[in-house]
Amino acid sequence: MAEDVLSQNEIDTLLSAISSGEMDADELKQEETEQQVRVYDFKRALRFSKDQIRNLARIHENFARSLTTYISAQLRTYVDISVASVDQIPYEEFISSIPKMTILNVFSMKPLDGRILMEINPNIAYAMLDRQLGGRGGSINKVDNLTEIESMLMSQLFEKSSTCLYEAWSSIVDIDPILEDFEVNPQFLQLVSPNETVIVVSLNITVGETSGMINLCIPHIILEPIIPKLSLHHWMQSNTHEQDSESYEKISATLEETGIEAKALLGETTISVSQLLHLHKDDVIALDKSINEPLQLQINNQPKFSVQAGKSKNKMAVQVLEEFQGGDNDE
Template identity: 40%
Template sequence: MADILSQNEVDTLLKALAAGDLSAEEVKVEETKKVKPYDFTRPSKFSKEQIRTIEMVHESFARGVSNYFSARLRSFVDITKASTDQITYNEFIRSISSPSFLFVFTAEELNGNVVIEINLKVIFAIIDKLLGGGGGLYQKIRPLTEIENSLMRNEIVRILSILKDSWSSIYSFTPNLVSIENNPQFVQVVPANEMVVVVTLDMKIGEIEGFMNVCWPSSLLEVIAPKLYAESYFKQEKQIKPGQLREDIISLLNNAKLDLHVVIGKTMINLSDLLNLEVGDVIMLQRHVDEPASLYVNGREKFLCSVGTHKGFNAVRITEVLNKEIDENGG
């Protein structure tokens, strides 16, 4: 489109026309049509509004996975949407390094399989945290062992459950894990030239950063396409019930690990006595034999208990609850 003339320019043209110095034909500006290049090898299957709806679903998914892993790993976990691209499946597979961590899932309600890829450095950080480590950077990138795959399988089930909840306002489905792979070349769920929508999520676990890629084949999304509109998403989005947020937080905290230890008694001795201790020496504690022992939860005395055995193991029986005023407030 031609540039918009200023008022002074319009007045000048009118004066020139009135004076006969300029003809009307000379004033006409021929508009040139702008041609937008179209790549037939990479056709856009979905509109901007549909892509935006997919992004909103995955933003909800990212928040859910962040909350889950934060509680599960007892560490700072931040997952955000990085980008959304429409590319061919071959381009997606070629962009993944080998080895990597990929898993494929499907559902009876979906027309095909979906691939999710997570960087191995993120996977190793998760496994290290699950096994009690610090979750530091793993220097050697290698395929996962059977034991490591088994550990991650449990986490995948939870991830798929969160993805199901994120999609529930648009399209309900029940995901089922198909396979776990380390080589992207072994994951051929659609033809190489089929268009896919790849949603990339940025993952941060402590100081470790990586990506999660969710690959949706266009043939699968075409079934859901009529519902991929923002008004449909907000119209069917579940309203948070009163107290629901508190219940969700409690549900996540219920999986947190707590350290328990029992103290049957305490005493004090001087250093010289400690250095002279030998096998067979008796140390008298400052607690009578028929007095209850103390059960500590994460370093805080919470219960009194009696000590005994159960099925061949040392065990304790709770006899009294301490700090009741804290327990009543959720402490």
């Protein structure tokens, strides 16, 4: 750790102040000790850095866009979903912050250990259900007495949203999200211990004229194996590599289908306008190329290869002898 170096004048001034009683050496020691002490709440253990939180936010911004497209298609109405916040809190705090009766979907994330929880606010969940059953998407909170048919329709809707999770997480890890459980009472779910740190991704969702929240609860045990991939360096490196590879493939595919003009130059000569006007049938024009010399194959009017003329399957053809050397066309 770097230390500040005092000049001789500063040292003399400090010693003078201590000698005259203007400053107390014991107070200086106490202040230094107080600056080194930081308050730490073990119930709110912070296991993720700010960079990792930001990268998780980026991942779930992609998830929000995919989920918007999926739910819009399913409900055939206006849907808007966006990331509101990404926080790390104890699991107990998350459970106490959601309604006592709500819509809970539990997804396994193979090959990662553990499960994640998707909580949908009852108002927005019933608006989605009402829209599925042909209504206008009105919000009526009756989640505490859902029928079996209503529960099945809701679970099927969110079961298919696992594809959105797969696409969003594919930038860091390949997963196979599967809906394992559908519940309405959070007290019946115990994903991890109460003090375990979880990431809570809150999404704002609007369905028609109804607005609400969707919360994703991701335990630390799931993210632990992929924490290194959440760093800014890895994120930028992987994204750059993917972009470079994708760009290379697109450019290569485009170039392969691009048409070019290839022509073999038999020779050249110069004649006057008068000679051109007096040309007749069977006249011979002498070129500057000997019959024993190779011809020049031009690609888009640029010399590229030395070739010799011939036939292939009764068609005029040229055989490439070597790459053309000379002039400014070596490239």
